[in-house]
Amino acid sequence: MEREKRYEDRNVSIGPFILESGVELPRVELAYERVGSTEAPVILVCHALTGNQYTVGSSEPGWWNGLIGSGKYVDTSEFQVITFNVLGGCNGSTGPLSPNPDTGQPYQSDFPFVTIRDMVHSQKKALEQLGIHHLHAVIGGSLGGMQVLEWGILYPDWMDHLVPLAVTPSLSAYGIAYNAISRFAITNDPDWKDGYYNLSHPPATGLATARMIGMISYRTDDMFQKKFGRNGDEPPGESHTETSYDVESYLHYQGKKLTCRFDANSYLYLLKAMDMHDISKGRGDLAEAAKLIHSNVLAISFKGDLIYPPYQLESMFTLESLAKFYIVDTKFGHDGFLVEFDKWGPLIKEQLKETLKI
Numbered sequence: 001m002e003r004e005k006r007y008e009d010r011n012v013s014i015g016p017f018i019l020e021s022g023v024e025l026p027r028v029e030l031a032y033e034r035v036g037s038t039e040a041p042v043i044l045v046c047h048a049l050t051g052n053q054y055t056v057g058s059s060e061p062g063w064w065n066g067l068i069g070s071g072k073y074v075d076t077s078e079f080q081v082i083t084f085n086v087l088g089g090c091n092g093s094t095g096p097l098s099p100n101p102d103t104g105q106p107y108q109s110d111f112p113f114v115t116i117r118d119m120v121h122s123q124k125k126a127l128e129q130l131g132i133h134h135l136h137a138v139i140g141g142s143l144g145g146m147q148v149l150e151w152g153i154l155y156p157d158w159m160d161h162l163v164p165l166a167v168t169p170s171l172s173a174y175g176i177a178y179n180a181i182s183r184f185a186i187t188n189d190p191d192w193k194d195g196y197y198n199l200s201h202p203p204a205t206g207l208a209t210a211r212m213i214g215m216i217s218y219r220t221d222d223m224f225q226k227k228f229g230r231n232g233d234e235p236p237g238e239s240h241t242e243t244s245y246d247v248e249s250y251l252h253y254q255g256k257k258l259t260c261r262f263d264a265n266s267y268l269y270l271l272k273a274m275d276m277h278d279i280s281k282g283r284g285d286l287a288e289a290a291k292l293i294h295s296n297v298l299a300i301s302f303k304g305d306l307i308y309p310p311y312q313l314e315s316m317f318t319l320e321s322l323a324k325f326y327i328v329d330t331k332f333g334h335d336g337f338l339v340e341f342d343k344w345g346p347l348i349k350e351q352l353k354e355t356l357k358i
Contacts, residue, residue: 006034006035006036006037006038006080007033007034007035007056007058008032008033008034008035009031009032009033009053009054009058010031010032010034011029011030011031011032011092011093012029012030012032012126012129012130013027013028013029013129014028014029014030014122014125014126014129015027015028016028017087017118017121017122017125019112019113019114019115019118020114020115020117020118021112021113021115023112025094025112026101027094027101028087028094028122029092029093029094029098030084030085030087030092030093030094030122030123030126031053031084031085031089031091031092031093032053032082032083032084032085032126033053033054033055033056033057033062033081033082033083034080034081034082034130035055035056035068035069035076035080035081035082036076036077036078036079036080036081037080038080040078040079040080041078041079041080041136041356042079042080042081042082042127042132042134042135042136043074043079043080043081043082043135043136043137043138043139043352044081044082044083044084044123044127044135044137044138044139044151044159045064045068045081045082045083045138045139045140045144046083046084046086046119046123046138046139046140046143046144046145046147046148046151047063047083047085047086047140047143047144048140048141048142048143048144048337049142049143049214049267049270049271049274050211050258050262050267051063051143051144052085052089052091053083053084053085053091053092053093054083054091055068055081055083056068056069056076056081063338064338066339066341066345067341067345067348068081072345073341073345073346073348073349074139074348074349074352075349079136079352082127082130082132084122084123084126086119086143086147086270087114087118087119087122088111088114088118088119088266088269088270088273089266089270090262090263090265090266095107095111095263095265095266095269096108096109096111096195096263096265096266096269097199097263097265097266098111106199108195108196108197108265109194109195109196109265111265111269113269113272113273113276114269114273115273115276115277116143116146116147116150116273116274116276116277117150117154118273119147119150119273120147120150120151120154120155121154123147123151124154124155124158133158134158134159135158135159135160136159136160136161136352136355136356137159137160137161137162137163137351137352138151138152138159138161138162138163139163139165139348140163140164140165140167141164141165141166141167141337141338142165142166142167142307142308142334142337143270143273143274144165144167145164145165145166145167145308146167146274146277148162148163148164148167149162149164149167149169149279150277150279152292152293152294152295152297153279153283153289153292153293156292156293156294156295157294159295160295160296160354160355161295161296161297161298161351161352161354161355162293162295162296162297162298163297163298163299163300163348163351164297164299164300164313165299165300165301165302165337165344166300166301166302166305166308166334166336166337167308167313168308168309168312168313169278169279169280169286169289169312169313169316170277170278170279170280171274171275171277171278171307172307172308172309172312174306174307175274175275175307175308176275178213178214178217178307179271179274179275181210181213182209182210182213182214182267182271183210183268183271185206185207185209185210185213186203186206186207186209186210186264186267186268187206187268188206189203189204189205189206189207189264190203191203191204191205191206192206192264195265195268197264202259202263202264203264204256204259204264206264207255207258207259207262207264207267208252208255208256208258208259209255210267211254211255211257211258211259212251212252212254212255215250215251215254215255216251217306217307217334218307218333218334218335219331219332219333219334219335220304220306220331220332220333222304222331223304223331223332223333224247226331227247228245228246228247228250229246230245231245231246232244232245232246232247232248232249233245286315286316290316290317293322295322296322296323296351296354296355297317297322297323297324298323298324298326298347298348298351299313299314299316299317299323299324299325299326300325300326300327300328300337300344300347301313301314301325301326301327301328302327302328302330302332302333302334302335302336302337303327303328303329303330303333303336304330304331304332304333304334304336305333305334305336306333306334307334308334310327313325314327324351326344326347328340328343328344329343330343
């Protein structure tokens, strides 16, 4: 019998929630997208820094629409795919924009710091509220990949497969350095006002600058040179604010685009969560942490990834008999997990067939 196709775009309440810091949030909701039959095996997708729950999308394509959908590498005619907007996010989940029960006003900078482990714990509670107690796979890249690794350690018997992409066991000093510059740009914008900014006048210049910084780190020098080179109008040298080269226009466009859809405080909170993440924290060394994972692992890195160097993920899983590790040859660097699906999508498709019982 053909399964009923289904699409949900909703919120689920998990009630009060105690963070890793010991702080309690009195009411927590997570916004989610759910695609596919509720009778099908469940795949949880975890999003990256500026991603959201719209992995597949409905009225317009989601951010992983090239990977996930009916007949695609993650086939929603075989699986149901669920993606939560992370705790601390700004697309419907509890975060800095949410009302503080004590004041009735948005938390803004009064929102407590959250960790990657908090995100995973909250997602597990949300899944239970949805009546889900086992996952066929957990998949995600970048910040999403951090969540994937924590899922495998915090709840090792909850899933059959882990697929971390474009991630490392902890954020390197190089990655923290980029985040520090981004943070500096936002917190030194006059409109930031210590995080209690007028929502009609947010620190847009700082957030746009932070995004421009990120865009430089996400791709390779080779990709920038091939895409832009020195194309554009030769600058007359009459103004420091003129935009003369194509690469400048690209960065300005990307910066402005983010300010239209993302909250500056959420950006800061998620950067901090990335900085703090280290899967070996409280678990001995990296090798001991890796041994806590029971599921099959398909780990994928991308050549030229400046923020998450492939060798760091490879070192985590080299000795694990249940793990497979691949480096994708790409000029996109870190952003490789968002493009060129034909290069690595088949690896995921094959991985998902293992242990599959439909």
